[in-house]
Amino acid sequence: MKNSVELIGHYGSDQIIACSAWTSTSRELTEEKKSRIPKLIQMLWSDGHETPFEKGSVHFLVNCDIASHIHLLKHRISSLNAESARYKELKDDKFYLPEDWNAKWINRLEIHTCRADFLYHLCLEELTPILGRKRAKESARYFKTYNSQIQSDIMFNMRSFANFLKLRDSDHAQKEIQDIARQMIDLVKNIEGNPFEHTIKAWGY
Numbered sequence: 472m473k474n475s476v477e478l479i480g481h482y483g484s485d486q487i488i489a490c491s492a493w494t495s496t497s498r499e500l501t502e503e504k505k506s507r508i509p510k511l512i513q514m515l516w517s518d519g520h521e522t523p524f525e526k527g528s529v530h531f532l533v534n535c536d537i538a539s540h541i542h543l544l545k546h547r548i549s550s551l552n553a554e555s556a557r558y559k560e561l562k563d564d565k566f567y568l569p570e571d572w573n574a575k576w577i578n579r580l581e582i583h584t585c586r587a588d589f590l591y592h593l594c595l596e597e598l599t600p601i602l603g604r605k606r607a608k609e610s611a612r613y614f615k616t617y618n619s620q621i622q623s624d625i626m627f628n629m630r631s632f633a634n635f636l637k638l639r640d641s642d643h644a645q646k647e648i649q650d651i652a653r654q655m656i657d658l659v660k661n662i663e664g665n666p667f668e669h670t671i672k673a674w675g676y
Contacts, residue, residue, distance in 0.1 A: 472565050472620060474535040474647060476654040479624075483527030484666035485512055488629070491523035509669045516673035527629040527667060529659055535651060536567040538617040542639065542648040543625055553623040556612035560595060564588040565620035571646065580618065590614045629667065632659075633674050 489508045490498050492515055515523060533543065543551060554561070566584045568577050591614035598607040627635060632655075638644065640652040656676055659667060 472534070472567060473570075474539060474567055474620070474651055475533070476651055476658060477532040478529065478655075478658040478662070479532050480530035481528065481659070481662060481666070483629070485509075485669045486666075487526050488512065488515075488523045488670060491526040492520065509672075512669040513673045516670075521630045521633075524630040524633070524670065525628040527670065528626055529629070529632055529655070530626040531624075531655060531658075533623045533625060533651060534565070534620055535623070536618045536620055536647060537615070539645070539647045539651060540621060540623055542645065543623060543651075550626045551623055554621040556615060556621075557609050560608060561591070561612075561615070561619070561621070566616070567618045567620055567647070569618075569646075584616050584618060587614045587616050588619075629670055636674065636676075 485508050486500075486505070489511050490500070492511065493504075515521070533540075535543075540553060564585070566581075566588075568580060572580070591611050594614060595607050595611040598611065601607075602610070636652055636656060639648045640656065641649070644652070656671070660671055660676065
């Protein structure tokens with residue numbers, strides 16, 4: 472399965488971010504003031520006044536390999552919950568195969584993953600009577616490979632989302648997390664009404 476991202480919600484807009492910045496003077500919005508929002512957003516970001524961007528947020532559902540999930544976990548300024556093999560049996564053996572490998576190595580990885588998934592379920596079944604269901608689930612997951620896919624629920628405020636994009640939408644990042652980051656920003660750019668249009672432009676997108 473390919474890694475995939477779904478945008479399940481968002482809060483705020485360029486206007487919300489601008490009003491947060493204007494709190495120190497006056498939040499009253501006039502048409503003239505609204506016309507200044509694009510320039511204000513650009514100035515705030517360029518000059519490092521990033522706190523107002525925390526007033527907007529984006530919320531995703533991500534299906535990805537465990538290796539990429541670890542990259543998501545490293546962004547502690549996000550909020551993340553994920554499917555857990557400790558609490559439930561992962562009955563759907565979802566896994567990711569790198570798209571830039573040749574056929575021989577894709578085949579080898581698929582065989583290895585299927586064998587590991589078989590051992591995972593067998594281990595869980597045979598150790599449950601010995602260790603109990605809880606401990607059997609905890610330890611059987613050692614057979615799960617890094618390309619096994621799990622589902623994550625992740626939310627960023629717009630300041631932390633920019634940090635994520637800077638680090639992960641980069642040629643220095645692992646290909647799979649680059650793909651996830653690019654799916655995310657494309658989804659945000661296509662929110663109906665484009666509420667974060669000027670914020671995204673300020674980031675260079």
